[in-house]
Amino acid sequence: MAKLWGGRFKNNTSEIMDKFNASITFDKRMYEEDIRGSVAHSKMLAKQGIIKEEEQKKIEEGLFRILEEIKKDEFEFLISDEDIHMSIEKRLIEITGTVGGKLHTARSRNDQVAVDIRLYLRKEIKEIEDLLKELQYVIVKKAEENKKVILPGYTHLQRAQPIVFGHHLMAYYEMIKRDLDRLKDCYKRVNQSPLGAGALAGTTFPIDREYVAKELGFEKATENSLDSVSDRDFIIELNFVISMIMMHLSRFSEEIVLWSTTEFGFVTLDDRYSTGSSIMPQKKNPDAAELVRGKTGRVYGNLMGILTVMKGLPLAYNKDTQEDKEGVFDSIDTVKLSLNVFVGMLETLKINEENMKNAIYAGFTNATDVADYLAKKGMPFRDAHKVVGEIVLYCEQNKKLISDMKLEEYNKFSELFEEDITEKASIEGCVRERKSYGGTAYVEVERQIENAKKELKIGGWNGNN
Template identity: 65%
Template sequence: MKKMWESSFNKETDKLLEKFNASITFDKRMYEEDIKGSIAHSRMLGKQGIISSEEQKEIENGLLQIKNEIENGTFEFKIEDEDIHMSIEKRLTEIIGAVAGKLHTARSRNDQVALDVRMYVRKEAKKIKKLLVNFENVILNLSEKYEDIIIPGYTHLQRAQPILFSHHLMAYFQMFKRDITRIDDFLKRSDEMPLGAGALAGTTFDLDRHFVAQELGFSKPTENSLDSVSDRDFIIELGMIISVISMHLSRFSEEIIIWCTSEFSFINLDDAFATGSSIMPQKKNPDIAELVRGKTGRIYGNLMAILTTMKALPLAYNKDMQEDKEGIFDSIDNIKLCIEIFYSMLNTVTVNKEKIFDSMKYGFLNATDVADYLAKHGVPFRQAHKIVGEIVSYCENKKIAIEDMTLSEFQNFSEIFREDIQNEITIENCVNKRNSFGGTSIQNVKMQIKNAKSFLETI
C-alpha cells in the first residue's frame, strides 16, 4: 500500500527505509498535541469556509474517537505509518472516509510537527516547574526543622567557616528558584503558534492563524513561515534549562553522598530511600543521589546532540530535524523522575547534631573571626591574618582548638586581645554575627525563608 505522499512514486518504500525513516516509535507520545492541533485547524477551516461545518464536525468527531482509542489501548501503531501525524490521518480516513483528506488542507507535516513538539515541550516544562515547586517546599520544611543547626562550611572541601545548615539548604532554594524563573522565561519565549506556515512559504488559502493560536492557548502565531518550520530553539532552550537543573541536582547529590559517609555522618537517609550491598551487609548506599548525579551526563549529552544536529542546517525543514525529539523526550522523562525521587528522599533526611558538633571542634572554623576581632581593634587585616595564621600553627602543634587558648596565650601573639575574645569566637557567635545581607545569621535565614515562602505564593 502506497503512502499518502507517494502519488508520483513508481515503487513502494523499501521495508528497511520504512524502519529507518519512521519516528512513530517515539513521537506517538505527542498524540494529544497532534489531535488538539488538528481539531483547532479543522475549526479554522470551517470558520473560513474552506470546508463545510458538517465536514468539520465529522473530522472533529473522528479525531476524538481516535484519541479515545489511543487512551484505551485499542489503537494500533504501525511502523509503515511513519509518524504520529500520518498514523492518525490514516485512521481518520478509515473512520470517516475521503472527507478526512480535507483536514490536511493548508498545512504541511513541517508546520504540523513544529506545532506538536512545541505544544508537548511547553506542557512538560510546566510539569517540571510544578515538581520544582514541590522540591522548594521540601527544602523550606527541612530548613525550618533544622533552622538553628550549625555545620562546617567548606571551600575546596576544606573546613572554612561555620554556617547554619538551613543557610546551606537555602542556597539550593536559590538555585532551583532561578530554574523556575528560567522555565517561566522559556514559556514566554515559546508562546508562538507555528501552524499555518505550510511547508516553508505559507499558503494561498485565507487562513485565520490568530484564531488557531487562540484555540490552542498561544498568545500569537509565528511571524515568519521559514523560521516557523525550521526553529528548534525551544527544544534547545528547554534542554539547556533541564541541564542546569540537573547540574544543581548533581551538586546537591554530591553533598548528600559526602554527608552520608562514615567519615562525615552528618545526615541519615531513610531506609526506604537507600540500598544495600549484595556482599557487604553493613552497607547503606545513597544510590538515589549517585544515580541522579550520573544522569546529569546523559542529559548534557542530549543537549549536545541537538545543538550539533542543528549547527549547520540550511533553511527550512530537513530530515535531520527528526532527531530533535528522542533526546528532549529522554531529558524530560529523566529530569522529572530525578526531581521527584530526590525531594522524596530529602524529605526523610535526619541530621546528626552531635556528630556535626564534634566535627567542628578542631577545624579552626573561627579563625577568620579572630582576624576580624583584631581588624575591628585597628590592626590592618593583612597583619591580623598573619597573626592568626601563627595562632593556628601554635594550636595545631599543641593539639588544641583556638577557643581552648587562655587570654595570656592570645596576648603572646598580640596585646590587642582582651577577655572578650573568648566570647567573640564561640561557634554560635561566629554564625550570628554574620548578619550582613545574605549572610548565615539566624536572623538572615529567617528572612530568606520568609522571602522564599512569598516567592512560592506568587507561582
C-alpha cells in the same frame, strides 16, 4: 504499504528504510497534541469557508474517536505509518472517508510537528515547574527545622567557616528559584503557534493563523514561515534549562553522598532511598543521590546532541530535525523522575547534628573571626591574617583548638586581644556575628526562610506543610 505521500513514487520504501525513517515509536506520545492541533485547524478551515461546516464536524468526530481508541489502547501504531501525524490521518480517512483527506489542506507535516512539539513542551514545562516548587517547599521546611543547627562550611572541600545548616539548604532554594525563572522565560518562546506556515512558504488558502493560535492557547502566531518550521531554538533552550536543573540536583546529590559517608556522618538516608550490596551485608548505599548525579550526564548529552544536529542545517525543514524529540523527551522524563525521587530523599533525610558540631571544632573554622576581631581593633587585616595564621600553627603544634586558648596565650600573639575574645571566637558567636545581608547569622537565615515562605504562598505554603 502505500504512503499518503506516495503519488510520485513507483516503488514502496524498503522495510529497513521504514524503520530508519519512522519516528512513530517516540512521537506517538504527542497524540493528544496532534489531535488537538488538527481539531483547531479544521475549525479554522470551516470558519474561512475552505471546507464545509458539516465536513469539519465529521472530521472532529473522527478525531475524537481516534483519541478514545488510543486512550483505550485499541489503536495500532505501525512503523509503516512513519509518524504520529500520518498514523492519525490514515485512521481518520478510514473512519470518515474522503472527507478526512481534506484535513491536511493548508498545512504540512512541517508546521504540524512544530505545533505538536510546542503544545507538548508547554504542558511538560508546567509539570516540571510544579515539581520544582514541591522541592522548594521541602527545602524551606527542612531549613526551618534546622535553622539553629551549625556545620562547617567548605571551600576546596576543606573546612572553612561555621554556617547554619538551614543557610546551606537555602542556597539550593535560590538555585531552584533561578531554574523556575528560566523555565518561565523559556515558556514564552515555546508559547507561539507555527501552524499555518505550511512546508516553508505559507499557503495560498485564506487561512487565519491568529484564530488557530488563540484556539490552541498560544500567545501569538510566529512571524516568519521559514523560521516557523525550521526553528528548534525552544527545544535547545529547554534542554539547557533542564541541564541546569540537573546540575543543581547533581551538586546537592554530591553533598548528600559525602555527608552520608562514615567519614562525615552528617546525614543518614532513609532506607526507602538507599540500597544494599549483593556481597557486603553492612552496606547502605546512597543510590538515589548517585543516580541523580549520573543521570545529569545523559541530560547534558541530549543538549549537546541537539546543538550538534542543528549547527549545520540550511533553511528550511530538514529530516535531521526529527532527531530533536527523543533527546528532549528523555531529558523531560529524566528530570521529572529525578525531582520526584529527590523530594522524597530530602524530605526523609535525618540530620546528625552532633556529628556536624564535632566537625566544626576540629577544623579551625573560627580563624577568620579572630582575624576580624583584630581588624576591628585597628590592626590592618593583612597583618591580622598573619597573626591568626601563627595562632593556628601554635594550636596545631600544641594539639588544641583556638576556642580552648586562654587570654594570656592570645596575648603572646597580640596585646589587642581582650576578655571578650573567648565569646567572639566561639562557634555560636561566629555565626551570630555574620549579620550582613544574606549571611549565615540566625536572624538572616530566618529572614531568608520567611521571604521564601511568602514567595511560596502562591503554591499553597501555609507554614505547616
